[in-house]
Amino acid sequence: MKRMLVILSGLGLLTSLGLAGEATAISIATNGGHASATATAAGNARSLAVAGATRGGVAVANSDARGWGGGFADGRAVAIADRGLALSNAKADARGLLGGRSLADSESIAATVGGVAISNSDAIARGVLFGRAVSRSTATSLSEFGLATSNSRAVSDGWLGGSATGVSDSFASTLGGRAHSDVDVVSGAGFRARSVADGVGISVSGPLRDSRADVRAVSRAHRLGHSNARSVVIETRP
Numbered sequence: 001m002k003r004m005l006v007i008l009s010g011l012g013l014l015t016s017l018g019l020a021g022e023a024t025a026i027s028i029a030t031n032g033g034h035a036s037a038t039a040t041a042a043g044n045a046r047s048l049a050v051a052g053a054t055r056g057g058v059a060v061a062n063s064d065a066r067g068w069g070g071g072f073a074d075g076r077a078v079a080i081a082d083r084g085l086a087l088s089n090a091k092a093d094a095r096g097l098l099g100g101r102s103l104a105d106s107e108s109i110a111a112t113v114g115g116v117a118i119s120n121s122d123a124i125a126r127g128v129l130f131g132r133a134v135s136r137s138t139a140t141s142l143s144e145f146g147l148a149t150s151n152s153r154a155v156s157d158g159w160l161g162g163s164a165t166g167v168s169d170s171f172a173s174t175l176g177g178r179a180h181s182d183v184d185v186v187s188g189a190g191f192r193a194r195s196v197a198d199g200v201g202i203s204v205s206g207p208l209r210d211s212r213a214d215v216r217a218v219s220r221a222h223r224l225g226h227s228n229a230r231s232v233v234i235e236t237r238p
Contacts, residue, residue, distance in 0.1 A: 021045050025063075028052040033081070035059045042066045045073040045092070057081035057112075063090045065106075070096025070127060073104045077121075084112035084143070091122045094135075100127030100158065105136045108152075115143035115174070119150040123168075131158030131189070137168045139181075146174035146205070154185045156197075162189030162221070167198045170215075176207035177237070183215040187229075193221035195228075202234045209237040 021041035026049070029035035033053030037060075041047040044067035051061035058081055065075035071094030079088035087110055094104035102125035110117040121139040139152035152170035166187035172179040181203040189195035197219035205211035212235060219229035 023047040023063075023065075024049070026050045029054070029059075031055045033057045033059070037061045039063045040065070041075075043068045043073075044071060044094070045075070047075045049077045049090075051079045051086075051088075053081045053086070055083050057083050057085070059086045061088045065092040065104075067092075067094045067104070068096070070100055071102040071104070071125060073106075073123075075106045077108045078110070079117075080111040081117075082112070083114045085116045086110040086112045087118045089120045093123070094125045094133075096127040098128055099130040100132070102127035102133040102156075102158070103135070107137070108139045110141045110150075112143040112148075113145070115146045115148070117141040117143040117148045119170075119172075120152070121170075122153045124155045126157045128157075128159040130161045132163045133158040134165045136166070137185075139170045140172070142173040143179075144174070145176045147178045148172040148174045149180045151182045153183065156187040158189050160191040162191060162193045162195070164189040164195045165197070169200045171201065172203045172213075174205045174211075177205035177209040177211070179203040179205040179211045181213045185216075186218045188220045189227075190222045191224065193223060193225045193227070195219045195221040195226075197228075198230045200232045204236040204238075206238040211235045211237040
């Protein structure tokens with residue numbers, strides 16, 4: 001009887017973990033194309049990866065979301081390719097400890113027609129000792145017969161009742177050229193302080209042109225303080 005109760009308890013635990021984590025992966029390839037999609041969700045997390053390729057194109061989408069304690073992570077990745085290469089990676093990691101709450105939201109999109117589009121998004125949030133942390137990261141790459149790369153990273157830490165928010169948005173688009181956007185955002189708040197960091201990078205290039213946008217925003221607040229940091233870089237080369 002005792003063994004049966006242990007087995008039933010284990011099944012109940014597995015069921016609860018399954019309900020907490022939600023992962024979806026969709027892969028579509030036609031006319032000789034290649035598509036791969038991988039979605040992983042652990043703990044309090046939701047993960048979605050979608051890839052599609054046609055006419056010999058290659059699309060790869062990877063989504064990894066992990067949420068623990070009082071944290072929730074949401075990761076999404078979309079890659080679309082037509083006679084080109086599209087690679088999209090989204091990572092979200094949220095952890096809430098000792099009464100802390102956190103949210104990590106990561107989105108990555110790559111689309112191409114005969115070119116190469118690569119997008120990487122990473123969101124990390126940590127809430128400790130009744131602290132609150134929110135990280136949102138978005139990376140988008142669009143390429144038509146060119147090379148576009150977009151990297152976005154948002155990190156936030158809140159502790160001792162502090163509230164930290166980090167938002168990162170990276171965008172790269174090219175038509176027959178090369179475009180690169182890299183955005184890194186860091187926000188930290190301690191002892192009932194409030195910190196907000198926001199970064200935006202936009203890179204657009206035309207035929208045979210190169211454009212690059214590098215952005216970094218850092219905000220930190222302590223002991224009932226308030227801090228805000230915002231950085232925006234826009235570069236266009238038609």
